[in-house]
Amino acid sequence: MTRHQPSKHDQILSVATERFGRDGYDTTKWADIAADVGVGPTALYHYFESKQHCLYVVLGRAIESFRTRFEASTAGQPDPLAALLTVMEDCFDLAPHDIMQLRVVVAEQGRLSVQRTSPREEEAREAALARARELRLAWVMFLEHAMEHGSIPADDPRLLARAILGLYTSIWGWYRPNGVLPLPRVADFFIDRVLVLVGLTPDAARELRMTA
Amino acid sequence: MTRHQPSKHDQILSVATERFGRDGYDTTKWADIAADVGVGPTALYHYFESKQHCLYVVLGRAIESFRTRFEASTAGQPDPLAALLTVMEDCFDLAPHDIMQLRVVVAEQGRLSVQRTSPREEEAREAALARARELRLAWVMFLEHAMEHGSIPADDPRLLARAILGLYTSIWGWYRPNGVLPLPRVADFFIDRVLVLVGLTPDAARELRMTA
Numbered sequence: 001m002t003r004h005q006p007s008k009h010d011q012i013l014s015v016a017t018e019r020f021g022r023d024g025y026d027t028t029k030w031a032d033i034a035a036d037v038g039v040g041p042t043a044l045y046h047y048f049e050s051k052q053h054c055l056y057v058v059l060g061r062a063i064e065s066f067r068t069r070f071e072a073s074t075a076g077q078p079d080p081l082a083a084l085l086t087v088m089e090d091c092f093d094l095a096p097h098d099i100m101q102l103r104v105v106v107a108e109q110g111r112l113s114v115q116r117t118s119p120r121e122e123e124a125r126e127a128a129l130a131r132a133r134e135l136r137l138a139w140v141m142f143l144e145h146a147m148e149h150g151s152i153p154a155d156d157p158r159l160l161a162r163a164i165l166g167l168y169t170s171i172w173g174w175y176r177p178n179g180v181l182p183l184p185r186v187a188d189f190f191i192d193r194v195l196v197l198v199g200l201t202p203d204a205a206r207e208l209r210m211t212a
Numbered sequence: 213m214t215r216h217q218p219s220k221h222d223q224i225l226s227v228a229t230e231r232f233g234r235d236g237y238d239t240t241k242w243a244d245i246a247a248d249v250g251v252g253p254t255a256l257y258h259y260f261e262s263k264q265h266c267l268y269v270v271l272g273r274a275i276e277s278f279r280t281r282f283e284a285s286t287a288g289q290p291d292p293l294a295a296l297l298t299v300m301e302d303c304f305d306l307a308p309h310d311i312m313q314l315r316v317v318v319a320e321q322g323r324l325s326v327q328r329t330s331p332r333e334e335e336a337r338e339a340a341l342a343r344a345r346e347l348r349l350a351w352v353m354f355l356e357h358a359m360e361h362g363s364i365p366a367d368d369p370r371l372l373a374r375a376i377l378g379l380y381t382s383i384w385g386w387y388r389p390n391g392v393l394p395l396p397r398v399a400d401f402f403i404d405r406v407l408v409l410v411g412l413t414p415d416a417a418r419e420l421r422m423t424a
Contacts, residue, residue: 024326107322109385114236153414159393159401166382167375173321174374181371189371196408202365 009047011037013061014097016054021100025055025108049120055108056121060128062101066091067135070142080146081200085212087142088194091168092187102172109169136161143198153199164194221259223249225273226309228266233312237267237320261332267320268336274313275343278303282350292358293412297424299354300406303380304399314384321381348373355410365411376406 006014015036019028030051034041048054073090077083094102112129116122139161147154168190175186195205218226227248231240242263246253260266285302289295306314324341328334351373359366380402387398407417 024322026323027326107325110236110319110322111238113319114239156401159398162382162386163379163402163405166385167379170374170378170382173378186371189368190375193375193409196411197405199408199414201413202411 008037008039012044012047012054013058016051017058017062017097017100017104020055020058020108021103025051025104025111049118052111052116053118053121053124055104055111056124056128058101058104059108059112060124060131062105063128063131063135065098065101067131067138070135070138074142080142080149080151081208082212083142084146084195084198085191085208088191089187092183092191094183096177099172099175099177102169106169106173136165139164146198155199160198163197167193167197220249220251224256224259224266225270228263229270229274229309229312229316232267232270232320233315237263237316237323261330264323264328265330265333265336267316267323268333268340270313270316271320271324272336272340272343274317275340275347277310277313279343279347279350282347282354286354292354292361292363293420294424295354296358296407296410297403297420300403301399304395304403306395308389311384311387311389314381318381318385348377351376358410367411372410375409379405379409 012033016028016033019033019036023032028051030044031041033051033054034044037044044054048057069090070087073087074083077086112125112132116125140157143152143157143160146152147157171186171190175181175183177183191209192202192205195208196202200208224245228240228245231245231248235244240263242256243253245263245266246256249256256266260269281302282299285299286295289298324337324344328337352369355364355369355372358364359369383398383402387393387395389395403421404414404417407420408414412420
């Protein structure tokens with residue numbers, strides 16, 4: 001297998017993300033995913049125990065990729081406000097497949113809170129929840145550092161991380177790539193809103209964005 | 213039937229909300245709801261075509277109740293900022309059943325975007341979507357009025373309504389009535405955040421809350 005050829009496992013995840021995001025999880029049949037990948041439905045069971053198992057892995061991967069991006073954006077950036085701006089700009093630098101991932105996260109996140117009896121499904125569910133906790137914790141630590149540094153007003157970093165993630169995630173429940181609102185306009189609006197959420201005055205938020 | 217005795221229809225909705233909110237929609241069996249109401253599963257079909265049909269009605273009712281509350285909070289209040297504060301305080305004045313409704317909305321909202329083939333299910337789905345549009349439109353008109361009145365800075369009222377509703381709704385995905393954070397603390401934090409989202413400076417938001 002070369003680096004340029006995604007594994008069957010990754011192909012399935014990619015196809016499943018597109019199907020779940022476009023048609024909804026319930027509507028998507030396991031057989032549709034198999035057909036898109038070009039294998040028989042039984043072959044899929046070699047990789048995933050069930051459609052539900054596959055969904056948990058899709059969710060875990062999606063959340064994980066946002067933590068990786070978060071860490072890449074903040075690494076080596078000593079100024080917390082410059083780092084926050086970089087993170088937020090990166091959060092809107094999205095390929096169509098990233099947007100699909102986010103749409104699946106918004107639509108199906110409720111399924112993560114329901115325990116499963118199958119050990120393999122339950123393991124994948126817990127892994128996705130662990131990825132969500134890690135992403136939240138990365139934000140909490142970042143905000144805590146920004147507060148200690150005096151870059152943003154001191155407040156509860158846990159509630160603030162919940163607020164930022166909740167506001168950001170909600171966008172993908174209604175945003176559509178071919179809708180009337182272009183992504184840069186949405187980005188512009190929501191980056192400003194995150195800056196005031198963390199405690200910047202509207203003037204300070206504007207200045208930060210102009211000078212960056 | 214007296215005013216104090218909820219109809220069977222309303223009893224089913226109430227029981228279904230508790231089950232969906234606590235155990236998740238997928239885990240909940242139609243027979244569990246029937247047992248809680250004290251009727252046989254077939255009797256439920258007199259009121260709802262399916263569990264999915266019942267979910268759409270639960271979602272529509274939940275969203276509708278927030279629009280009714282929104283209108284009651286803003287009616288007869290000429291000052292937009294005072295009205296906004298009243299709305300936001302009302303948004304956290306929640307009985308346990310209201311919180312369950314909100315939890316179902318967060319967890320199952322993704323199902324509203326998937327078309328159904330059954331006419332009765334599809335009708336209930338479209339009705340729930342219409343209630344969501346009405347709630348959003350009530351916010352848009354309120355924010356537009358506040359902008360014209362000069363109470364908050366002019367900006368896109370549609371994106372702002374999306375932001376407020378998205379931030380508010382996200383809370384009920386993680387908030388738990390018996391968790392470590394008491395509801396008044398959560399309310400306090402998020403009401404402040406909505407006031408800065410609409411464009412108030414942190415100082416103006418504090419002053420508004422102190423003088424109200």
